[in-house]
Amino acid sequence: MKIICFVLAMFPLIAEAQISKSKKPNPLTEIDDQPGLPRVLLIGDSISIGYTIPVRKLLKGKVNLHRIPTNGGPTIKGLEQIDAWIGKKKWDVIHFNWGLHDLKYMGPNGENLFPKEKGGKVQVALLEYEKNLERLVHRLSKTGAKLIWRNTTPIPPGSKGRYVGDSIRYNSAASRVMIRHGIPTHDLFTLSRERMKEIMRPANVHYTEEGSKVLAESVAEVILEALK
Numbered sequence: 001m002k003i004i005c006f007v008l009a010m011f012p013l014i015a016e017a018q019i020s021k022s023k024k025p026n027p028l029t030e031i032d033d034q035p036g037l038p039r040v041l042l043i044g045d046s047i048s049i050g051y052t053i054p055v056r057k058l059l060k061g062k063v064n065l066h067r068i069p070t071n072g073g074p075t076i077k078g079l080e081q082i083d084a085w086i087g088k089k090k091w092d093v094i095h096f097n098w099g100l101h102d103l104k105y106m107g108p109n110g111e112n113l114f115p116k117e118k119g120g121k122v123q124v125a126l127l128e129y130e131k132n133l134e135r136l137v138h139r140l141s142k143t144g145a146k147l148i149w150r151n152t153t154p155i156p157p158g159s160k161g162r163y164v165g166d167s168i169r170y171n172s173a174a175s176r177v178m179i180r181h182g183i184p185t186h187d188l189f190t191l192s193r194e195r196m197k198e199i200m201r202p203a204n205v206h207y208t209e210e211g212s213k214v215l216a217e218s219v220a221e222v223i224l225e226a227l228k
Helices: 002-022 046-058 075-086 126-141 166-181 188-194 209-227
Strands: 039-043 064-067 093-096 146-150
Touching: 039 046, 039 075, 039 209, 046 064, 046 209, 075 126, 093 126, 093 209, 126 146, 126 166, 146 166, 146 209, 166 188, 188 209
Parallel strands: 039 064, 039 093, 093 146
Antiparallel strands: none
């Protein structure tokens, strides 16, 4: 009887904890604009998903920070969906990246993160990646927004289906595109490489929660600078 009473007494606390957990902000949820504030769009993969909420908190009351409602994936996905992501409203700044999904290795039957030692090939080859970025930048430029390219973050040793050094090669290709168009590069690659053991997960391209907050501080600073 005492055990039953204890469980019943604990139920409200458990339920409250579950509700609290379910209220954790979803970075992919569309936000409502606060009138009078500049509109900023984040485009990127899961790395940007990780820093969306922290950036939003840092820029609260200063910026309407939107992001695309999905993982941006490779440049081929970007080309398919860029018009829908941009929409019809005016953007003041667009902070964007593609890369980690382009350079990842896929299997002969579409297997994700498939080792190249077993016949895997990159999802988007380097030359195609550069051409795709050229087309994407051309489309983004039509918005009239200030564009900020965020380069592709490092690949730690042992990462599944991705290989150390590939970010450097893809960033070099992206750099050529950005230089041609006069678009500044936000260098999260160097920041991350220098603090890899501190902010990134071992053998994983993703970041710890605290690591995402470190990236967010840099992203927020760059956005505010672009809005001056």
